[in-house]
Amino acid sequence: MSSRSADAQAxxxxxxxxxxxxGCRGTRLAAEEAAFFSExxxxxxxxxxxxxxxxxxxxxxxxxxxxxxxxxxxxxLIDQEGGxxxxxxxxxxxxxxxAAALAALPxxxxxxxxxxxxxxxxxxxxxxxxxxxxxxxxDVARPETHGVIGDRAYSxxxxxxxxxxxxxxxxxxxxxxxxxxxxxxxxxRAVADSHLDLPVVDAPADALRALDFAPFRALADEDWGMTAxxxxxxxxxxxxxxxxxxVVEGVIRGEIGFAGLLMSDDxxxxxxxxxxxxxxxxxxxxxxxxxxxxxxEMAEMRAVAQALPPLSARAWARFxxxxxxxxxxxxxxEENATDELAARLAAAMA
Numbered sequence: 001m002s003s004r005s006a007d008a009q010a011x012x013x014x015x016x017x018x019x020x021x022x023g024c025r026g027t028r029l030a031a032e033e034a035a036f037f038s039e040x041x042x043x044x045x046x047x048x049x050x051x052x053x054x055x056x057x058x059x060x061x062x063x064x065x066x067x068x069x070x071x072x073x074x075x076x077l078i079d080q081e082g083g084x085x086x087x088x089x090x091x092x093x094x095x096x097x098x099a100a101a102l103a104a105l106p107x108x109x110x111x112x113x114x115x116x117x118x119x120x121x122x123x124x125x126x127x128x129x130x131x132x133x134x135x136x137x138x139d140v141a142r143p144e145t146h147g148v149i150g151d152r153a154y155s156x157x158x159x160x161x162x163x164x165x166x167x168x169x170x171x172x173x174x175x176x177x178x179x180x181x182x183x184x185x186x187x188x189r190a191v192a193d194s195h196l197d198l199p200v201v202d203a204p205a206d207a208l209r210a211l212d213f214a215p216f217r218a219l220a221d222e223d224w225g226m227t228a229x230x231x232x233x234x235x236x237x238x239x240x241x242x243x244x245x246x247v248v249e250g251v252i253r254g255e256i257g258f259a260g261l262l263m264s265d266d267x268x269x270x271x272x273x274x275x276x277x278x279x280x281x282x283x284x285x286x287x288x289x290x291x292x293x294x295x296x297e298m299a300e301m302r303a304v305a306q307a308l309p310p311l312s313a314r315a316w317a318r319f320x321x322x323x324x325x326x327x328x329x330x331x332x333x334e335e336n337a338t339d340e341l342a343a344r345l346a347a348a349m350a
Contacts, residue, residue: 118171186212223322
């Protein structure tokens, strides 16, 4: 193990963790995965459809992941937006509506439905021990928006995006689940899928500030955010936002004012170049608090681990504040039966 990997196990502020969130390959931890996580001690974990069978199996996997790092508060994440992006699926879990379907409702019904839907999602996640949902999508829809975003976006009106995103954040937190605003500072102008290519956005800075950044600025007090793997030439023509200090520090932290935990989007996406150690160093060097690696490929995770520092004291402080807010919100939330919430959502959607 490298000296940097050893340093990643040093206690830093709130606990022992390296600055990464990792996925695993299957529905149960392999011995090699358990040993790797125990050694590297990632800050958290993320689940995908490949990790899901039944509620009891997911609860056991979540507990097993946390046991490898010895932290009961280790965040476990999932993408449970609703619509196309939903890792927990029927028959064990509800099929939730997509963002565009909620936004199509008239007037105040849209925000009410978004809140109700988020509460139902949050309740499902909390029952499994999952504490972070990578939602809402705050990307502003435009005519050229790539289909990878598509109906995951709420609207082309940044004020409406912000209002519905805020409702989702409240609903998730009411059930004890952290929301994650994404893809900061905005994916709506991208005409390529960053899973496959590096999108380049040439819009002028003033246009980005007026439209794309606006929902993120409105929700800048949220506790978790995820970067976009997109080049914004108005701010940095050489590097995608995830790996650009000009964007992370100048735009996301500076102009937008986001002060919460900031993680990269998935390092294994093809928008990024270089080996995995280089990708890790670039994202953390730009100012991300942690990197996200999703596919569970052991060779890639080992390469990421070679470049991992400990989670910073500042990130631990951000996490502690987020945890207090999450737990306080859940304790203060209105108590409603699941059937009641579902009936209210069905009425709002009718």
